[in-house]
Amino acid sequence: MTDQHGEPVRGPDGPGPDGAGFGYRGAQEELVVLARPEALPRARPDGVGSAAGVDVSALATFLDEEQLALEPLFGAGEGPRGAAGADLPDLALFHRVRGGAGRLAELRARIAALPGIDTAYVKPGAVPAAALSEEFGQARRVPGKPAPIPDLTARQGYLGPAPQGVDAHWARQRLGGSGEGVTVVDVGGAWQLGHENLAARPAGLVVGAPVEDVAWRNHGTAVLGVLGGDRGEHGITGIAPEAARAVASLHGVGTAAAIHAAAGHLSPGDIVLVGLHRPGPRFDFAAREDQRGCVALEWWPDDFAAIAHATARGVVVVCAAGNGAESLDDAVYGRRPDAFPSWWHNPFDPANRSCGAVLVGAGAPPPGTHGRDHGPDRSRLAFSNHGARLDAQCWGREVTTTGGSWDRPGDLRGGDEERAWYTDTFSGTSSAAATVAGALACLQGMLKAGGRRPMTSQRAREVLRATGSPQRDAPGRAAAVERIGDRPDLRAAALHVLPSTVGSGRAERYWDELMPYPPELPPRIRLFVAGDWRNLTDPSPEIRQAVYAAFAQGRPDVRVWFSDDEVVGLVVTG
Numbered sequence: 058m059t060d061q062h063g064e065p066v067r068g069p070d071g072p073g074p075d076g077a078g079f080g081y082r083g084a085q086e087e088l089v090v091l092a093r094p095e096a097l098p099r100a101r102p103d104g105v106g107s108a109a110g111v112d113v114s115a116l117a118t119f120l121d122e123e124q125l126a127l128e129p130l131f132g133a134g135e136g137p138r139g140a141a142g143a144d145l146p147d148l149a150l151f152h153r154v155r156g157g158a159g160r161l162a163e164l165r166a167r168i169a170a171l172p173g174i175d176t177a178y179v180k181p182g183a184v185p186a187a188a189l190s191e192e193f194g195q196a197r198r199v200p201g202k203p204a205p206i207p208d209l210t211a212r213q214g215y216l217g218p219a220p221q222g223v224d225a226h227w228a229r230q231r232l233g234g235s236g237e238g239v240t241v242v243d244v245g246g247a248w249q250l251g252h253e254n255l256a257a258r259p260a261g262l263v264v265g266a267p268v269e270d271v272a273w274r275n276h277g278t279a280v281l282g283v284l285g286g287d288r289g290e291h292g293i294t295g296i297a298p299e300a301a302r303a304v305a306s307l308h309g310v311g312t313a314a315a316i317h318a319a320a321g322h323l324s325p326g327d328i329v330l331v332g333l334h335r336p337g338p339r340f341d342f343a344a345r346e347d348q349r350g351c352v353a354l355e356w357w358p359d360d361f362a363a364i365a366h367a368t369a370r371g372v373v374v375v376c377a378a379g380n381g382a383e384s385l386d387d388a389v390y391g392r393r394p395d396a397f398p399s400w401w402h403n404p405f406d407p408a409n410r411s412c413g414a415v416l417v418g419a420g421a422p423p424p425g426t427h428g429r430d431h432g433p434d435r436s437r438l439a440f441s442n443h444g445a446r447l448d449a450q451c452w453g454r455e456v457t458t459t460g461g462s463w464d465r466p467g468d469l470r471g472g473d474e475e476r477a478w479y480t481d482t483f484s485g486t487s488s489a490a491a492t493v494a495g496a497l498a499c500l501q502g503m504l505k506a507g508g509r510r511p512m513t514s515q516r517a518r519e520v521l522r523a524t525g526s527p528q529r530d531a532p533g534r535a536a537a538v539e540r541i542g543d544r545p546d547l548r549a550a551a552l553h554v555l556p557s558t559v560g561s562g563r564a565e566r567y568w569d570e571l572m573p574y575p576p577e578l579p580p581r582i583r584l585f586v587a588g589d590w591r592n593l594t595d596p597s598p599e600i601r602q603a604v605y606a607a608f609a610q611g612r613p614d615v616r617v618w619f620s621d622d623e624v625v626g627l628v629v630t631g
Contacts, residue, residue, distance in 0.1 A: 060123075086179055088161045089180060089358075090151075098152065126156060130359060151359050165435045181336040192512070199585055212293075214455075214575070219549065223451065223496045223547050226577060233506025236502045241297070243280050243281060246270070249476060254479075265310045268462075277455070279459060279460040280491045285299075285495070285498075296496060300498045306458075312333060316367060317363040321368070334351040334486070335357075339381065352378075352381055355376060356390065368514040373512065378417055378447050378490075383443075419484075419541065422454055431454045431455070435527065442486065448522055456482075458483050490547075507555055520550050527543050559618055582596050582600075593624040600629075
């Protein structure tokens with residue numbers, strides 16, 4: 058959402074502070090060219106040639122006259138149809154034009170008519186799928202040097218038990234449940250990688266160059282905090298704090314190439330997160346300050362191809378559905394643009410071939426979170442895209458994490474030092490996608506720790522659809538009509554992918570945790586049964602008193618049924 062010179066779009070009626078538009082610097086249009094299979098143009102020292110020996114002199118002349126460069130979008134070493142199968146789009150046919158800023162529409166029509174070229178299309182610039190806070194003008198910024206940061210985990214309600222949260226606290230008590238052995242790559246624009254709450258497990262840049270813009274950095278920093286902020290006594294804690302982190306920037310390479318490069322650094326079961334969206338066909342691909350009409354990246358052929366190849370390799374891809382307030386079931390998304398290749402079919406239609414990504418919508422957090430009310434818990438937020446294609450949702454407002462607020466210092470903790478900013482208002486389908494990706498990292502870690510194969514992207518979609526806390530209605534936004542999916546429930550999902558038998562036995566000892574540690578965990582009674590400690594979480598006062606009395610009498614008869622280390626049934630007799 059920038060002008061052609063990369064400056065923020067501003068206007069007196071914009072939704073930002075003082076009427077400023079909600080835009081991002083450095084959002085670049087992309088001209089994508091698809092070659093015919095028999096041509097396969099390749100850059101050479103003396104100009105453009107053909108890997109197949111076909112005459113592409115007209116193309117070479119055009120590029121030379123217009124001072125443009127044509128390069129393979131996915132790298133010169135990418136062979137036809139990659140390594141993932143003949144049913145996937147051929148990555149070798151995709152190319153990117155460098156140069157021609159401000160003239161891409163004109164150049165598209167001319168290059169598409171040249172011999173050896175199948176088609177060409179222009180993609181609007183992709184931007185973070187973050188929604189501007191409704192309370193932006195009330196940010197609680199702290200001037201000067203900030204005070205020492207306290208423990209903020211109590212404000213991270215999305216970490217808590219289902220249905221309000223994803224039950225990350227429960228997952229962390231399981232082997233691998235903090236994301237051990239899993240790598241997550243965030244595809245975005247920029248990050249504050251030196252943030253104090255991200256220093257224990259620094260992230261590396263795998264491709265691209267960061268955008269020099271504080272709004273992009275704040276967005277990327279917020280994503281990393283949600284995913285895997287360091288566990289400690291101060292600041293926030295990420296959902297999967299033991300997962301390895303990396304980042305991939307779209308700047309200079311485009312979104313499809315960044316996704317492809319990110320997946321190329323990963324192994325099956327690892328995760329690529331894409332918290333971006335771009336203007337779609339609803340408003341003729343025009344960038345709007347209110348983000349209306351923005352949709353998920355998979356609608357564009359090259360992004361679809363990159364995601365499909367990643368998921369075919371066993372990498373899980375999690376994408377924001379977009380903040381365009383759109384029904385992705387609408388017929389407008391089934392109309393193939395003239396410039397798209399003939400093989401393209403609407404990826405939002407479940408009847409068509411899917412790229413395999415987990416598509417995430419934005420739901421309301423529990424009313425009263427941070428003193429605000431965005432509607433019924435787990436109902437669709439008005440800005441979130443929706444439709445049958447969506448797999449899951451999570452909090453689209455009130456997400457506490459690292460970084461500042463849009464292009465400003467942190468609303469929760471500001472000051473002069475960007476590496477110490479925190480926000481209470483990370484939002485959008487972007488914050489929701491980051492939360493879902495973190496939850497999946499916990500599940501993958503548990504699977505790996507249990508010696509099981511990690512989930513594929515398709516399996517992750519199935520698990521999220523089968524086990525989450527159900528979406529709820531809001532006035533005028535019925536869940537049955539405007540689907541965003543369910544909120545992940547890590548405990549239910551773990552039992553779904555890690556089935557276990559129920560055992561039983563008599564408790565030999567007990568330990569009543571009157572003061573749980575960490576303090577954000579619910580209280581529990583621990584019972585030693587069948588050679589191991591089992592946990593009864595959040596017991597009622599009556600059960601606690603009955604267990605205490607049975608052991609105090611010296612003749613305890615406490616019979617326990619358990620699944621793994623969780624108590625699923627308890628009877629006190631005698």
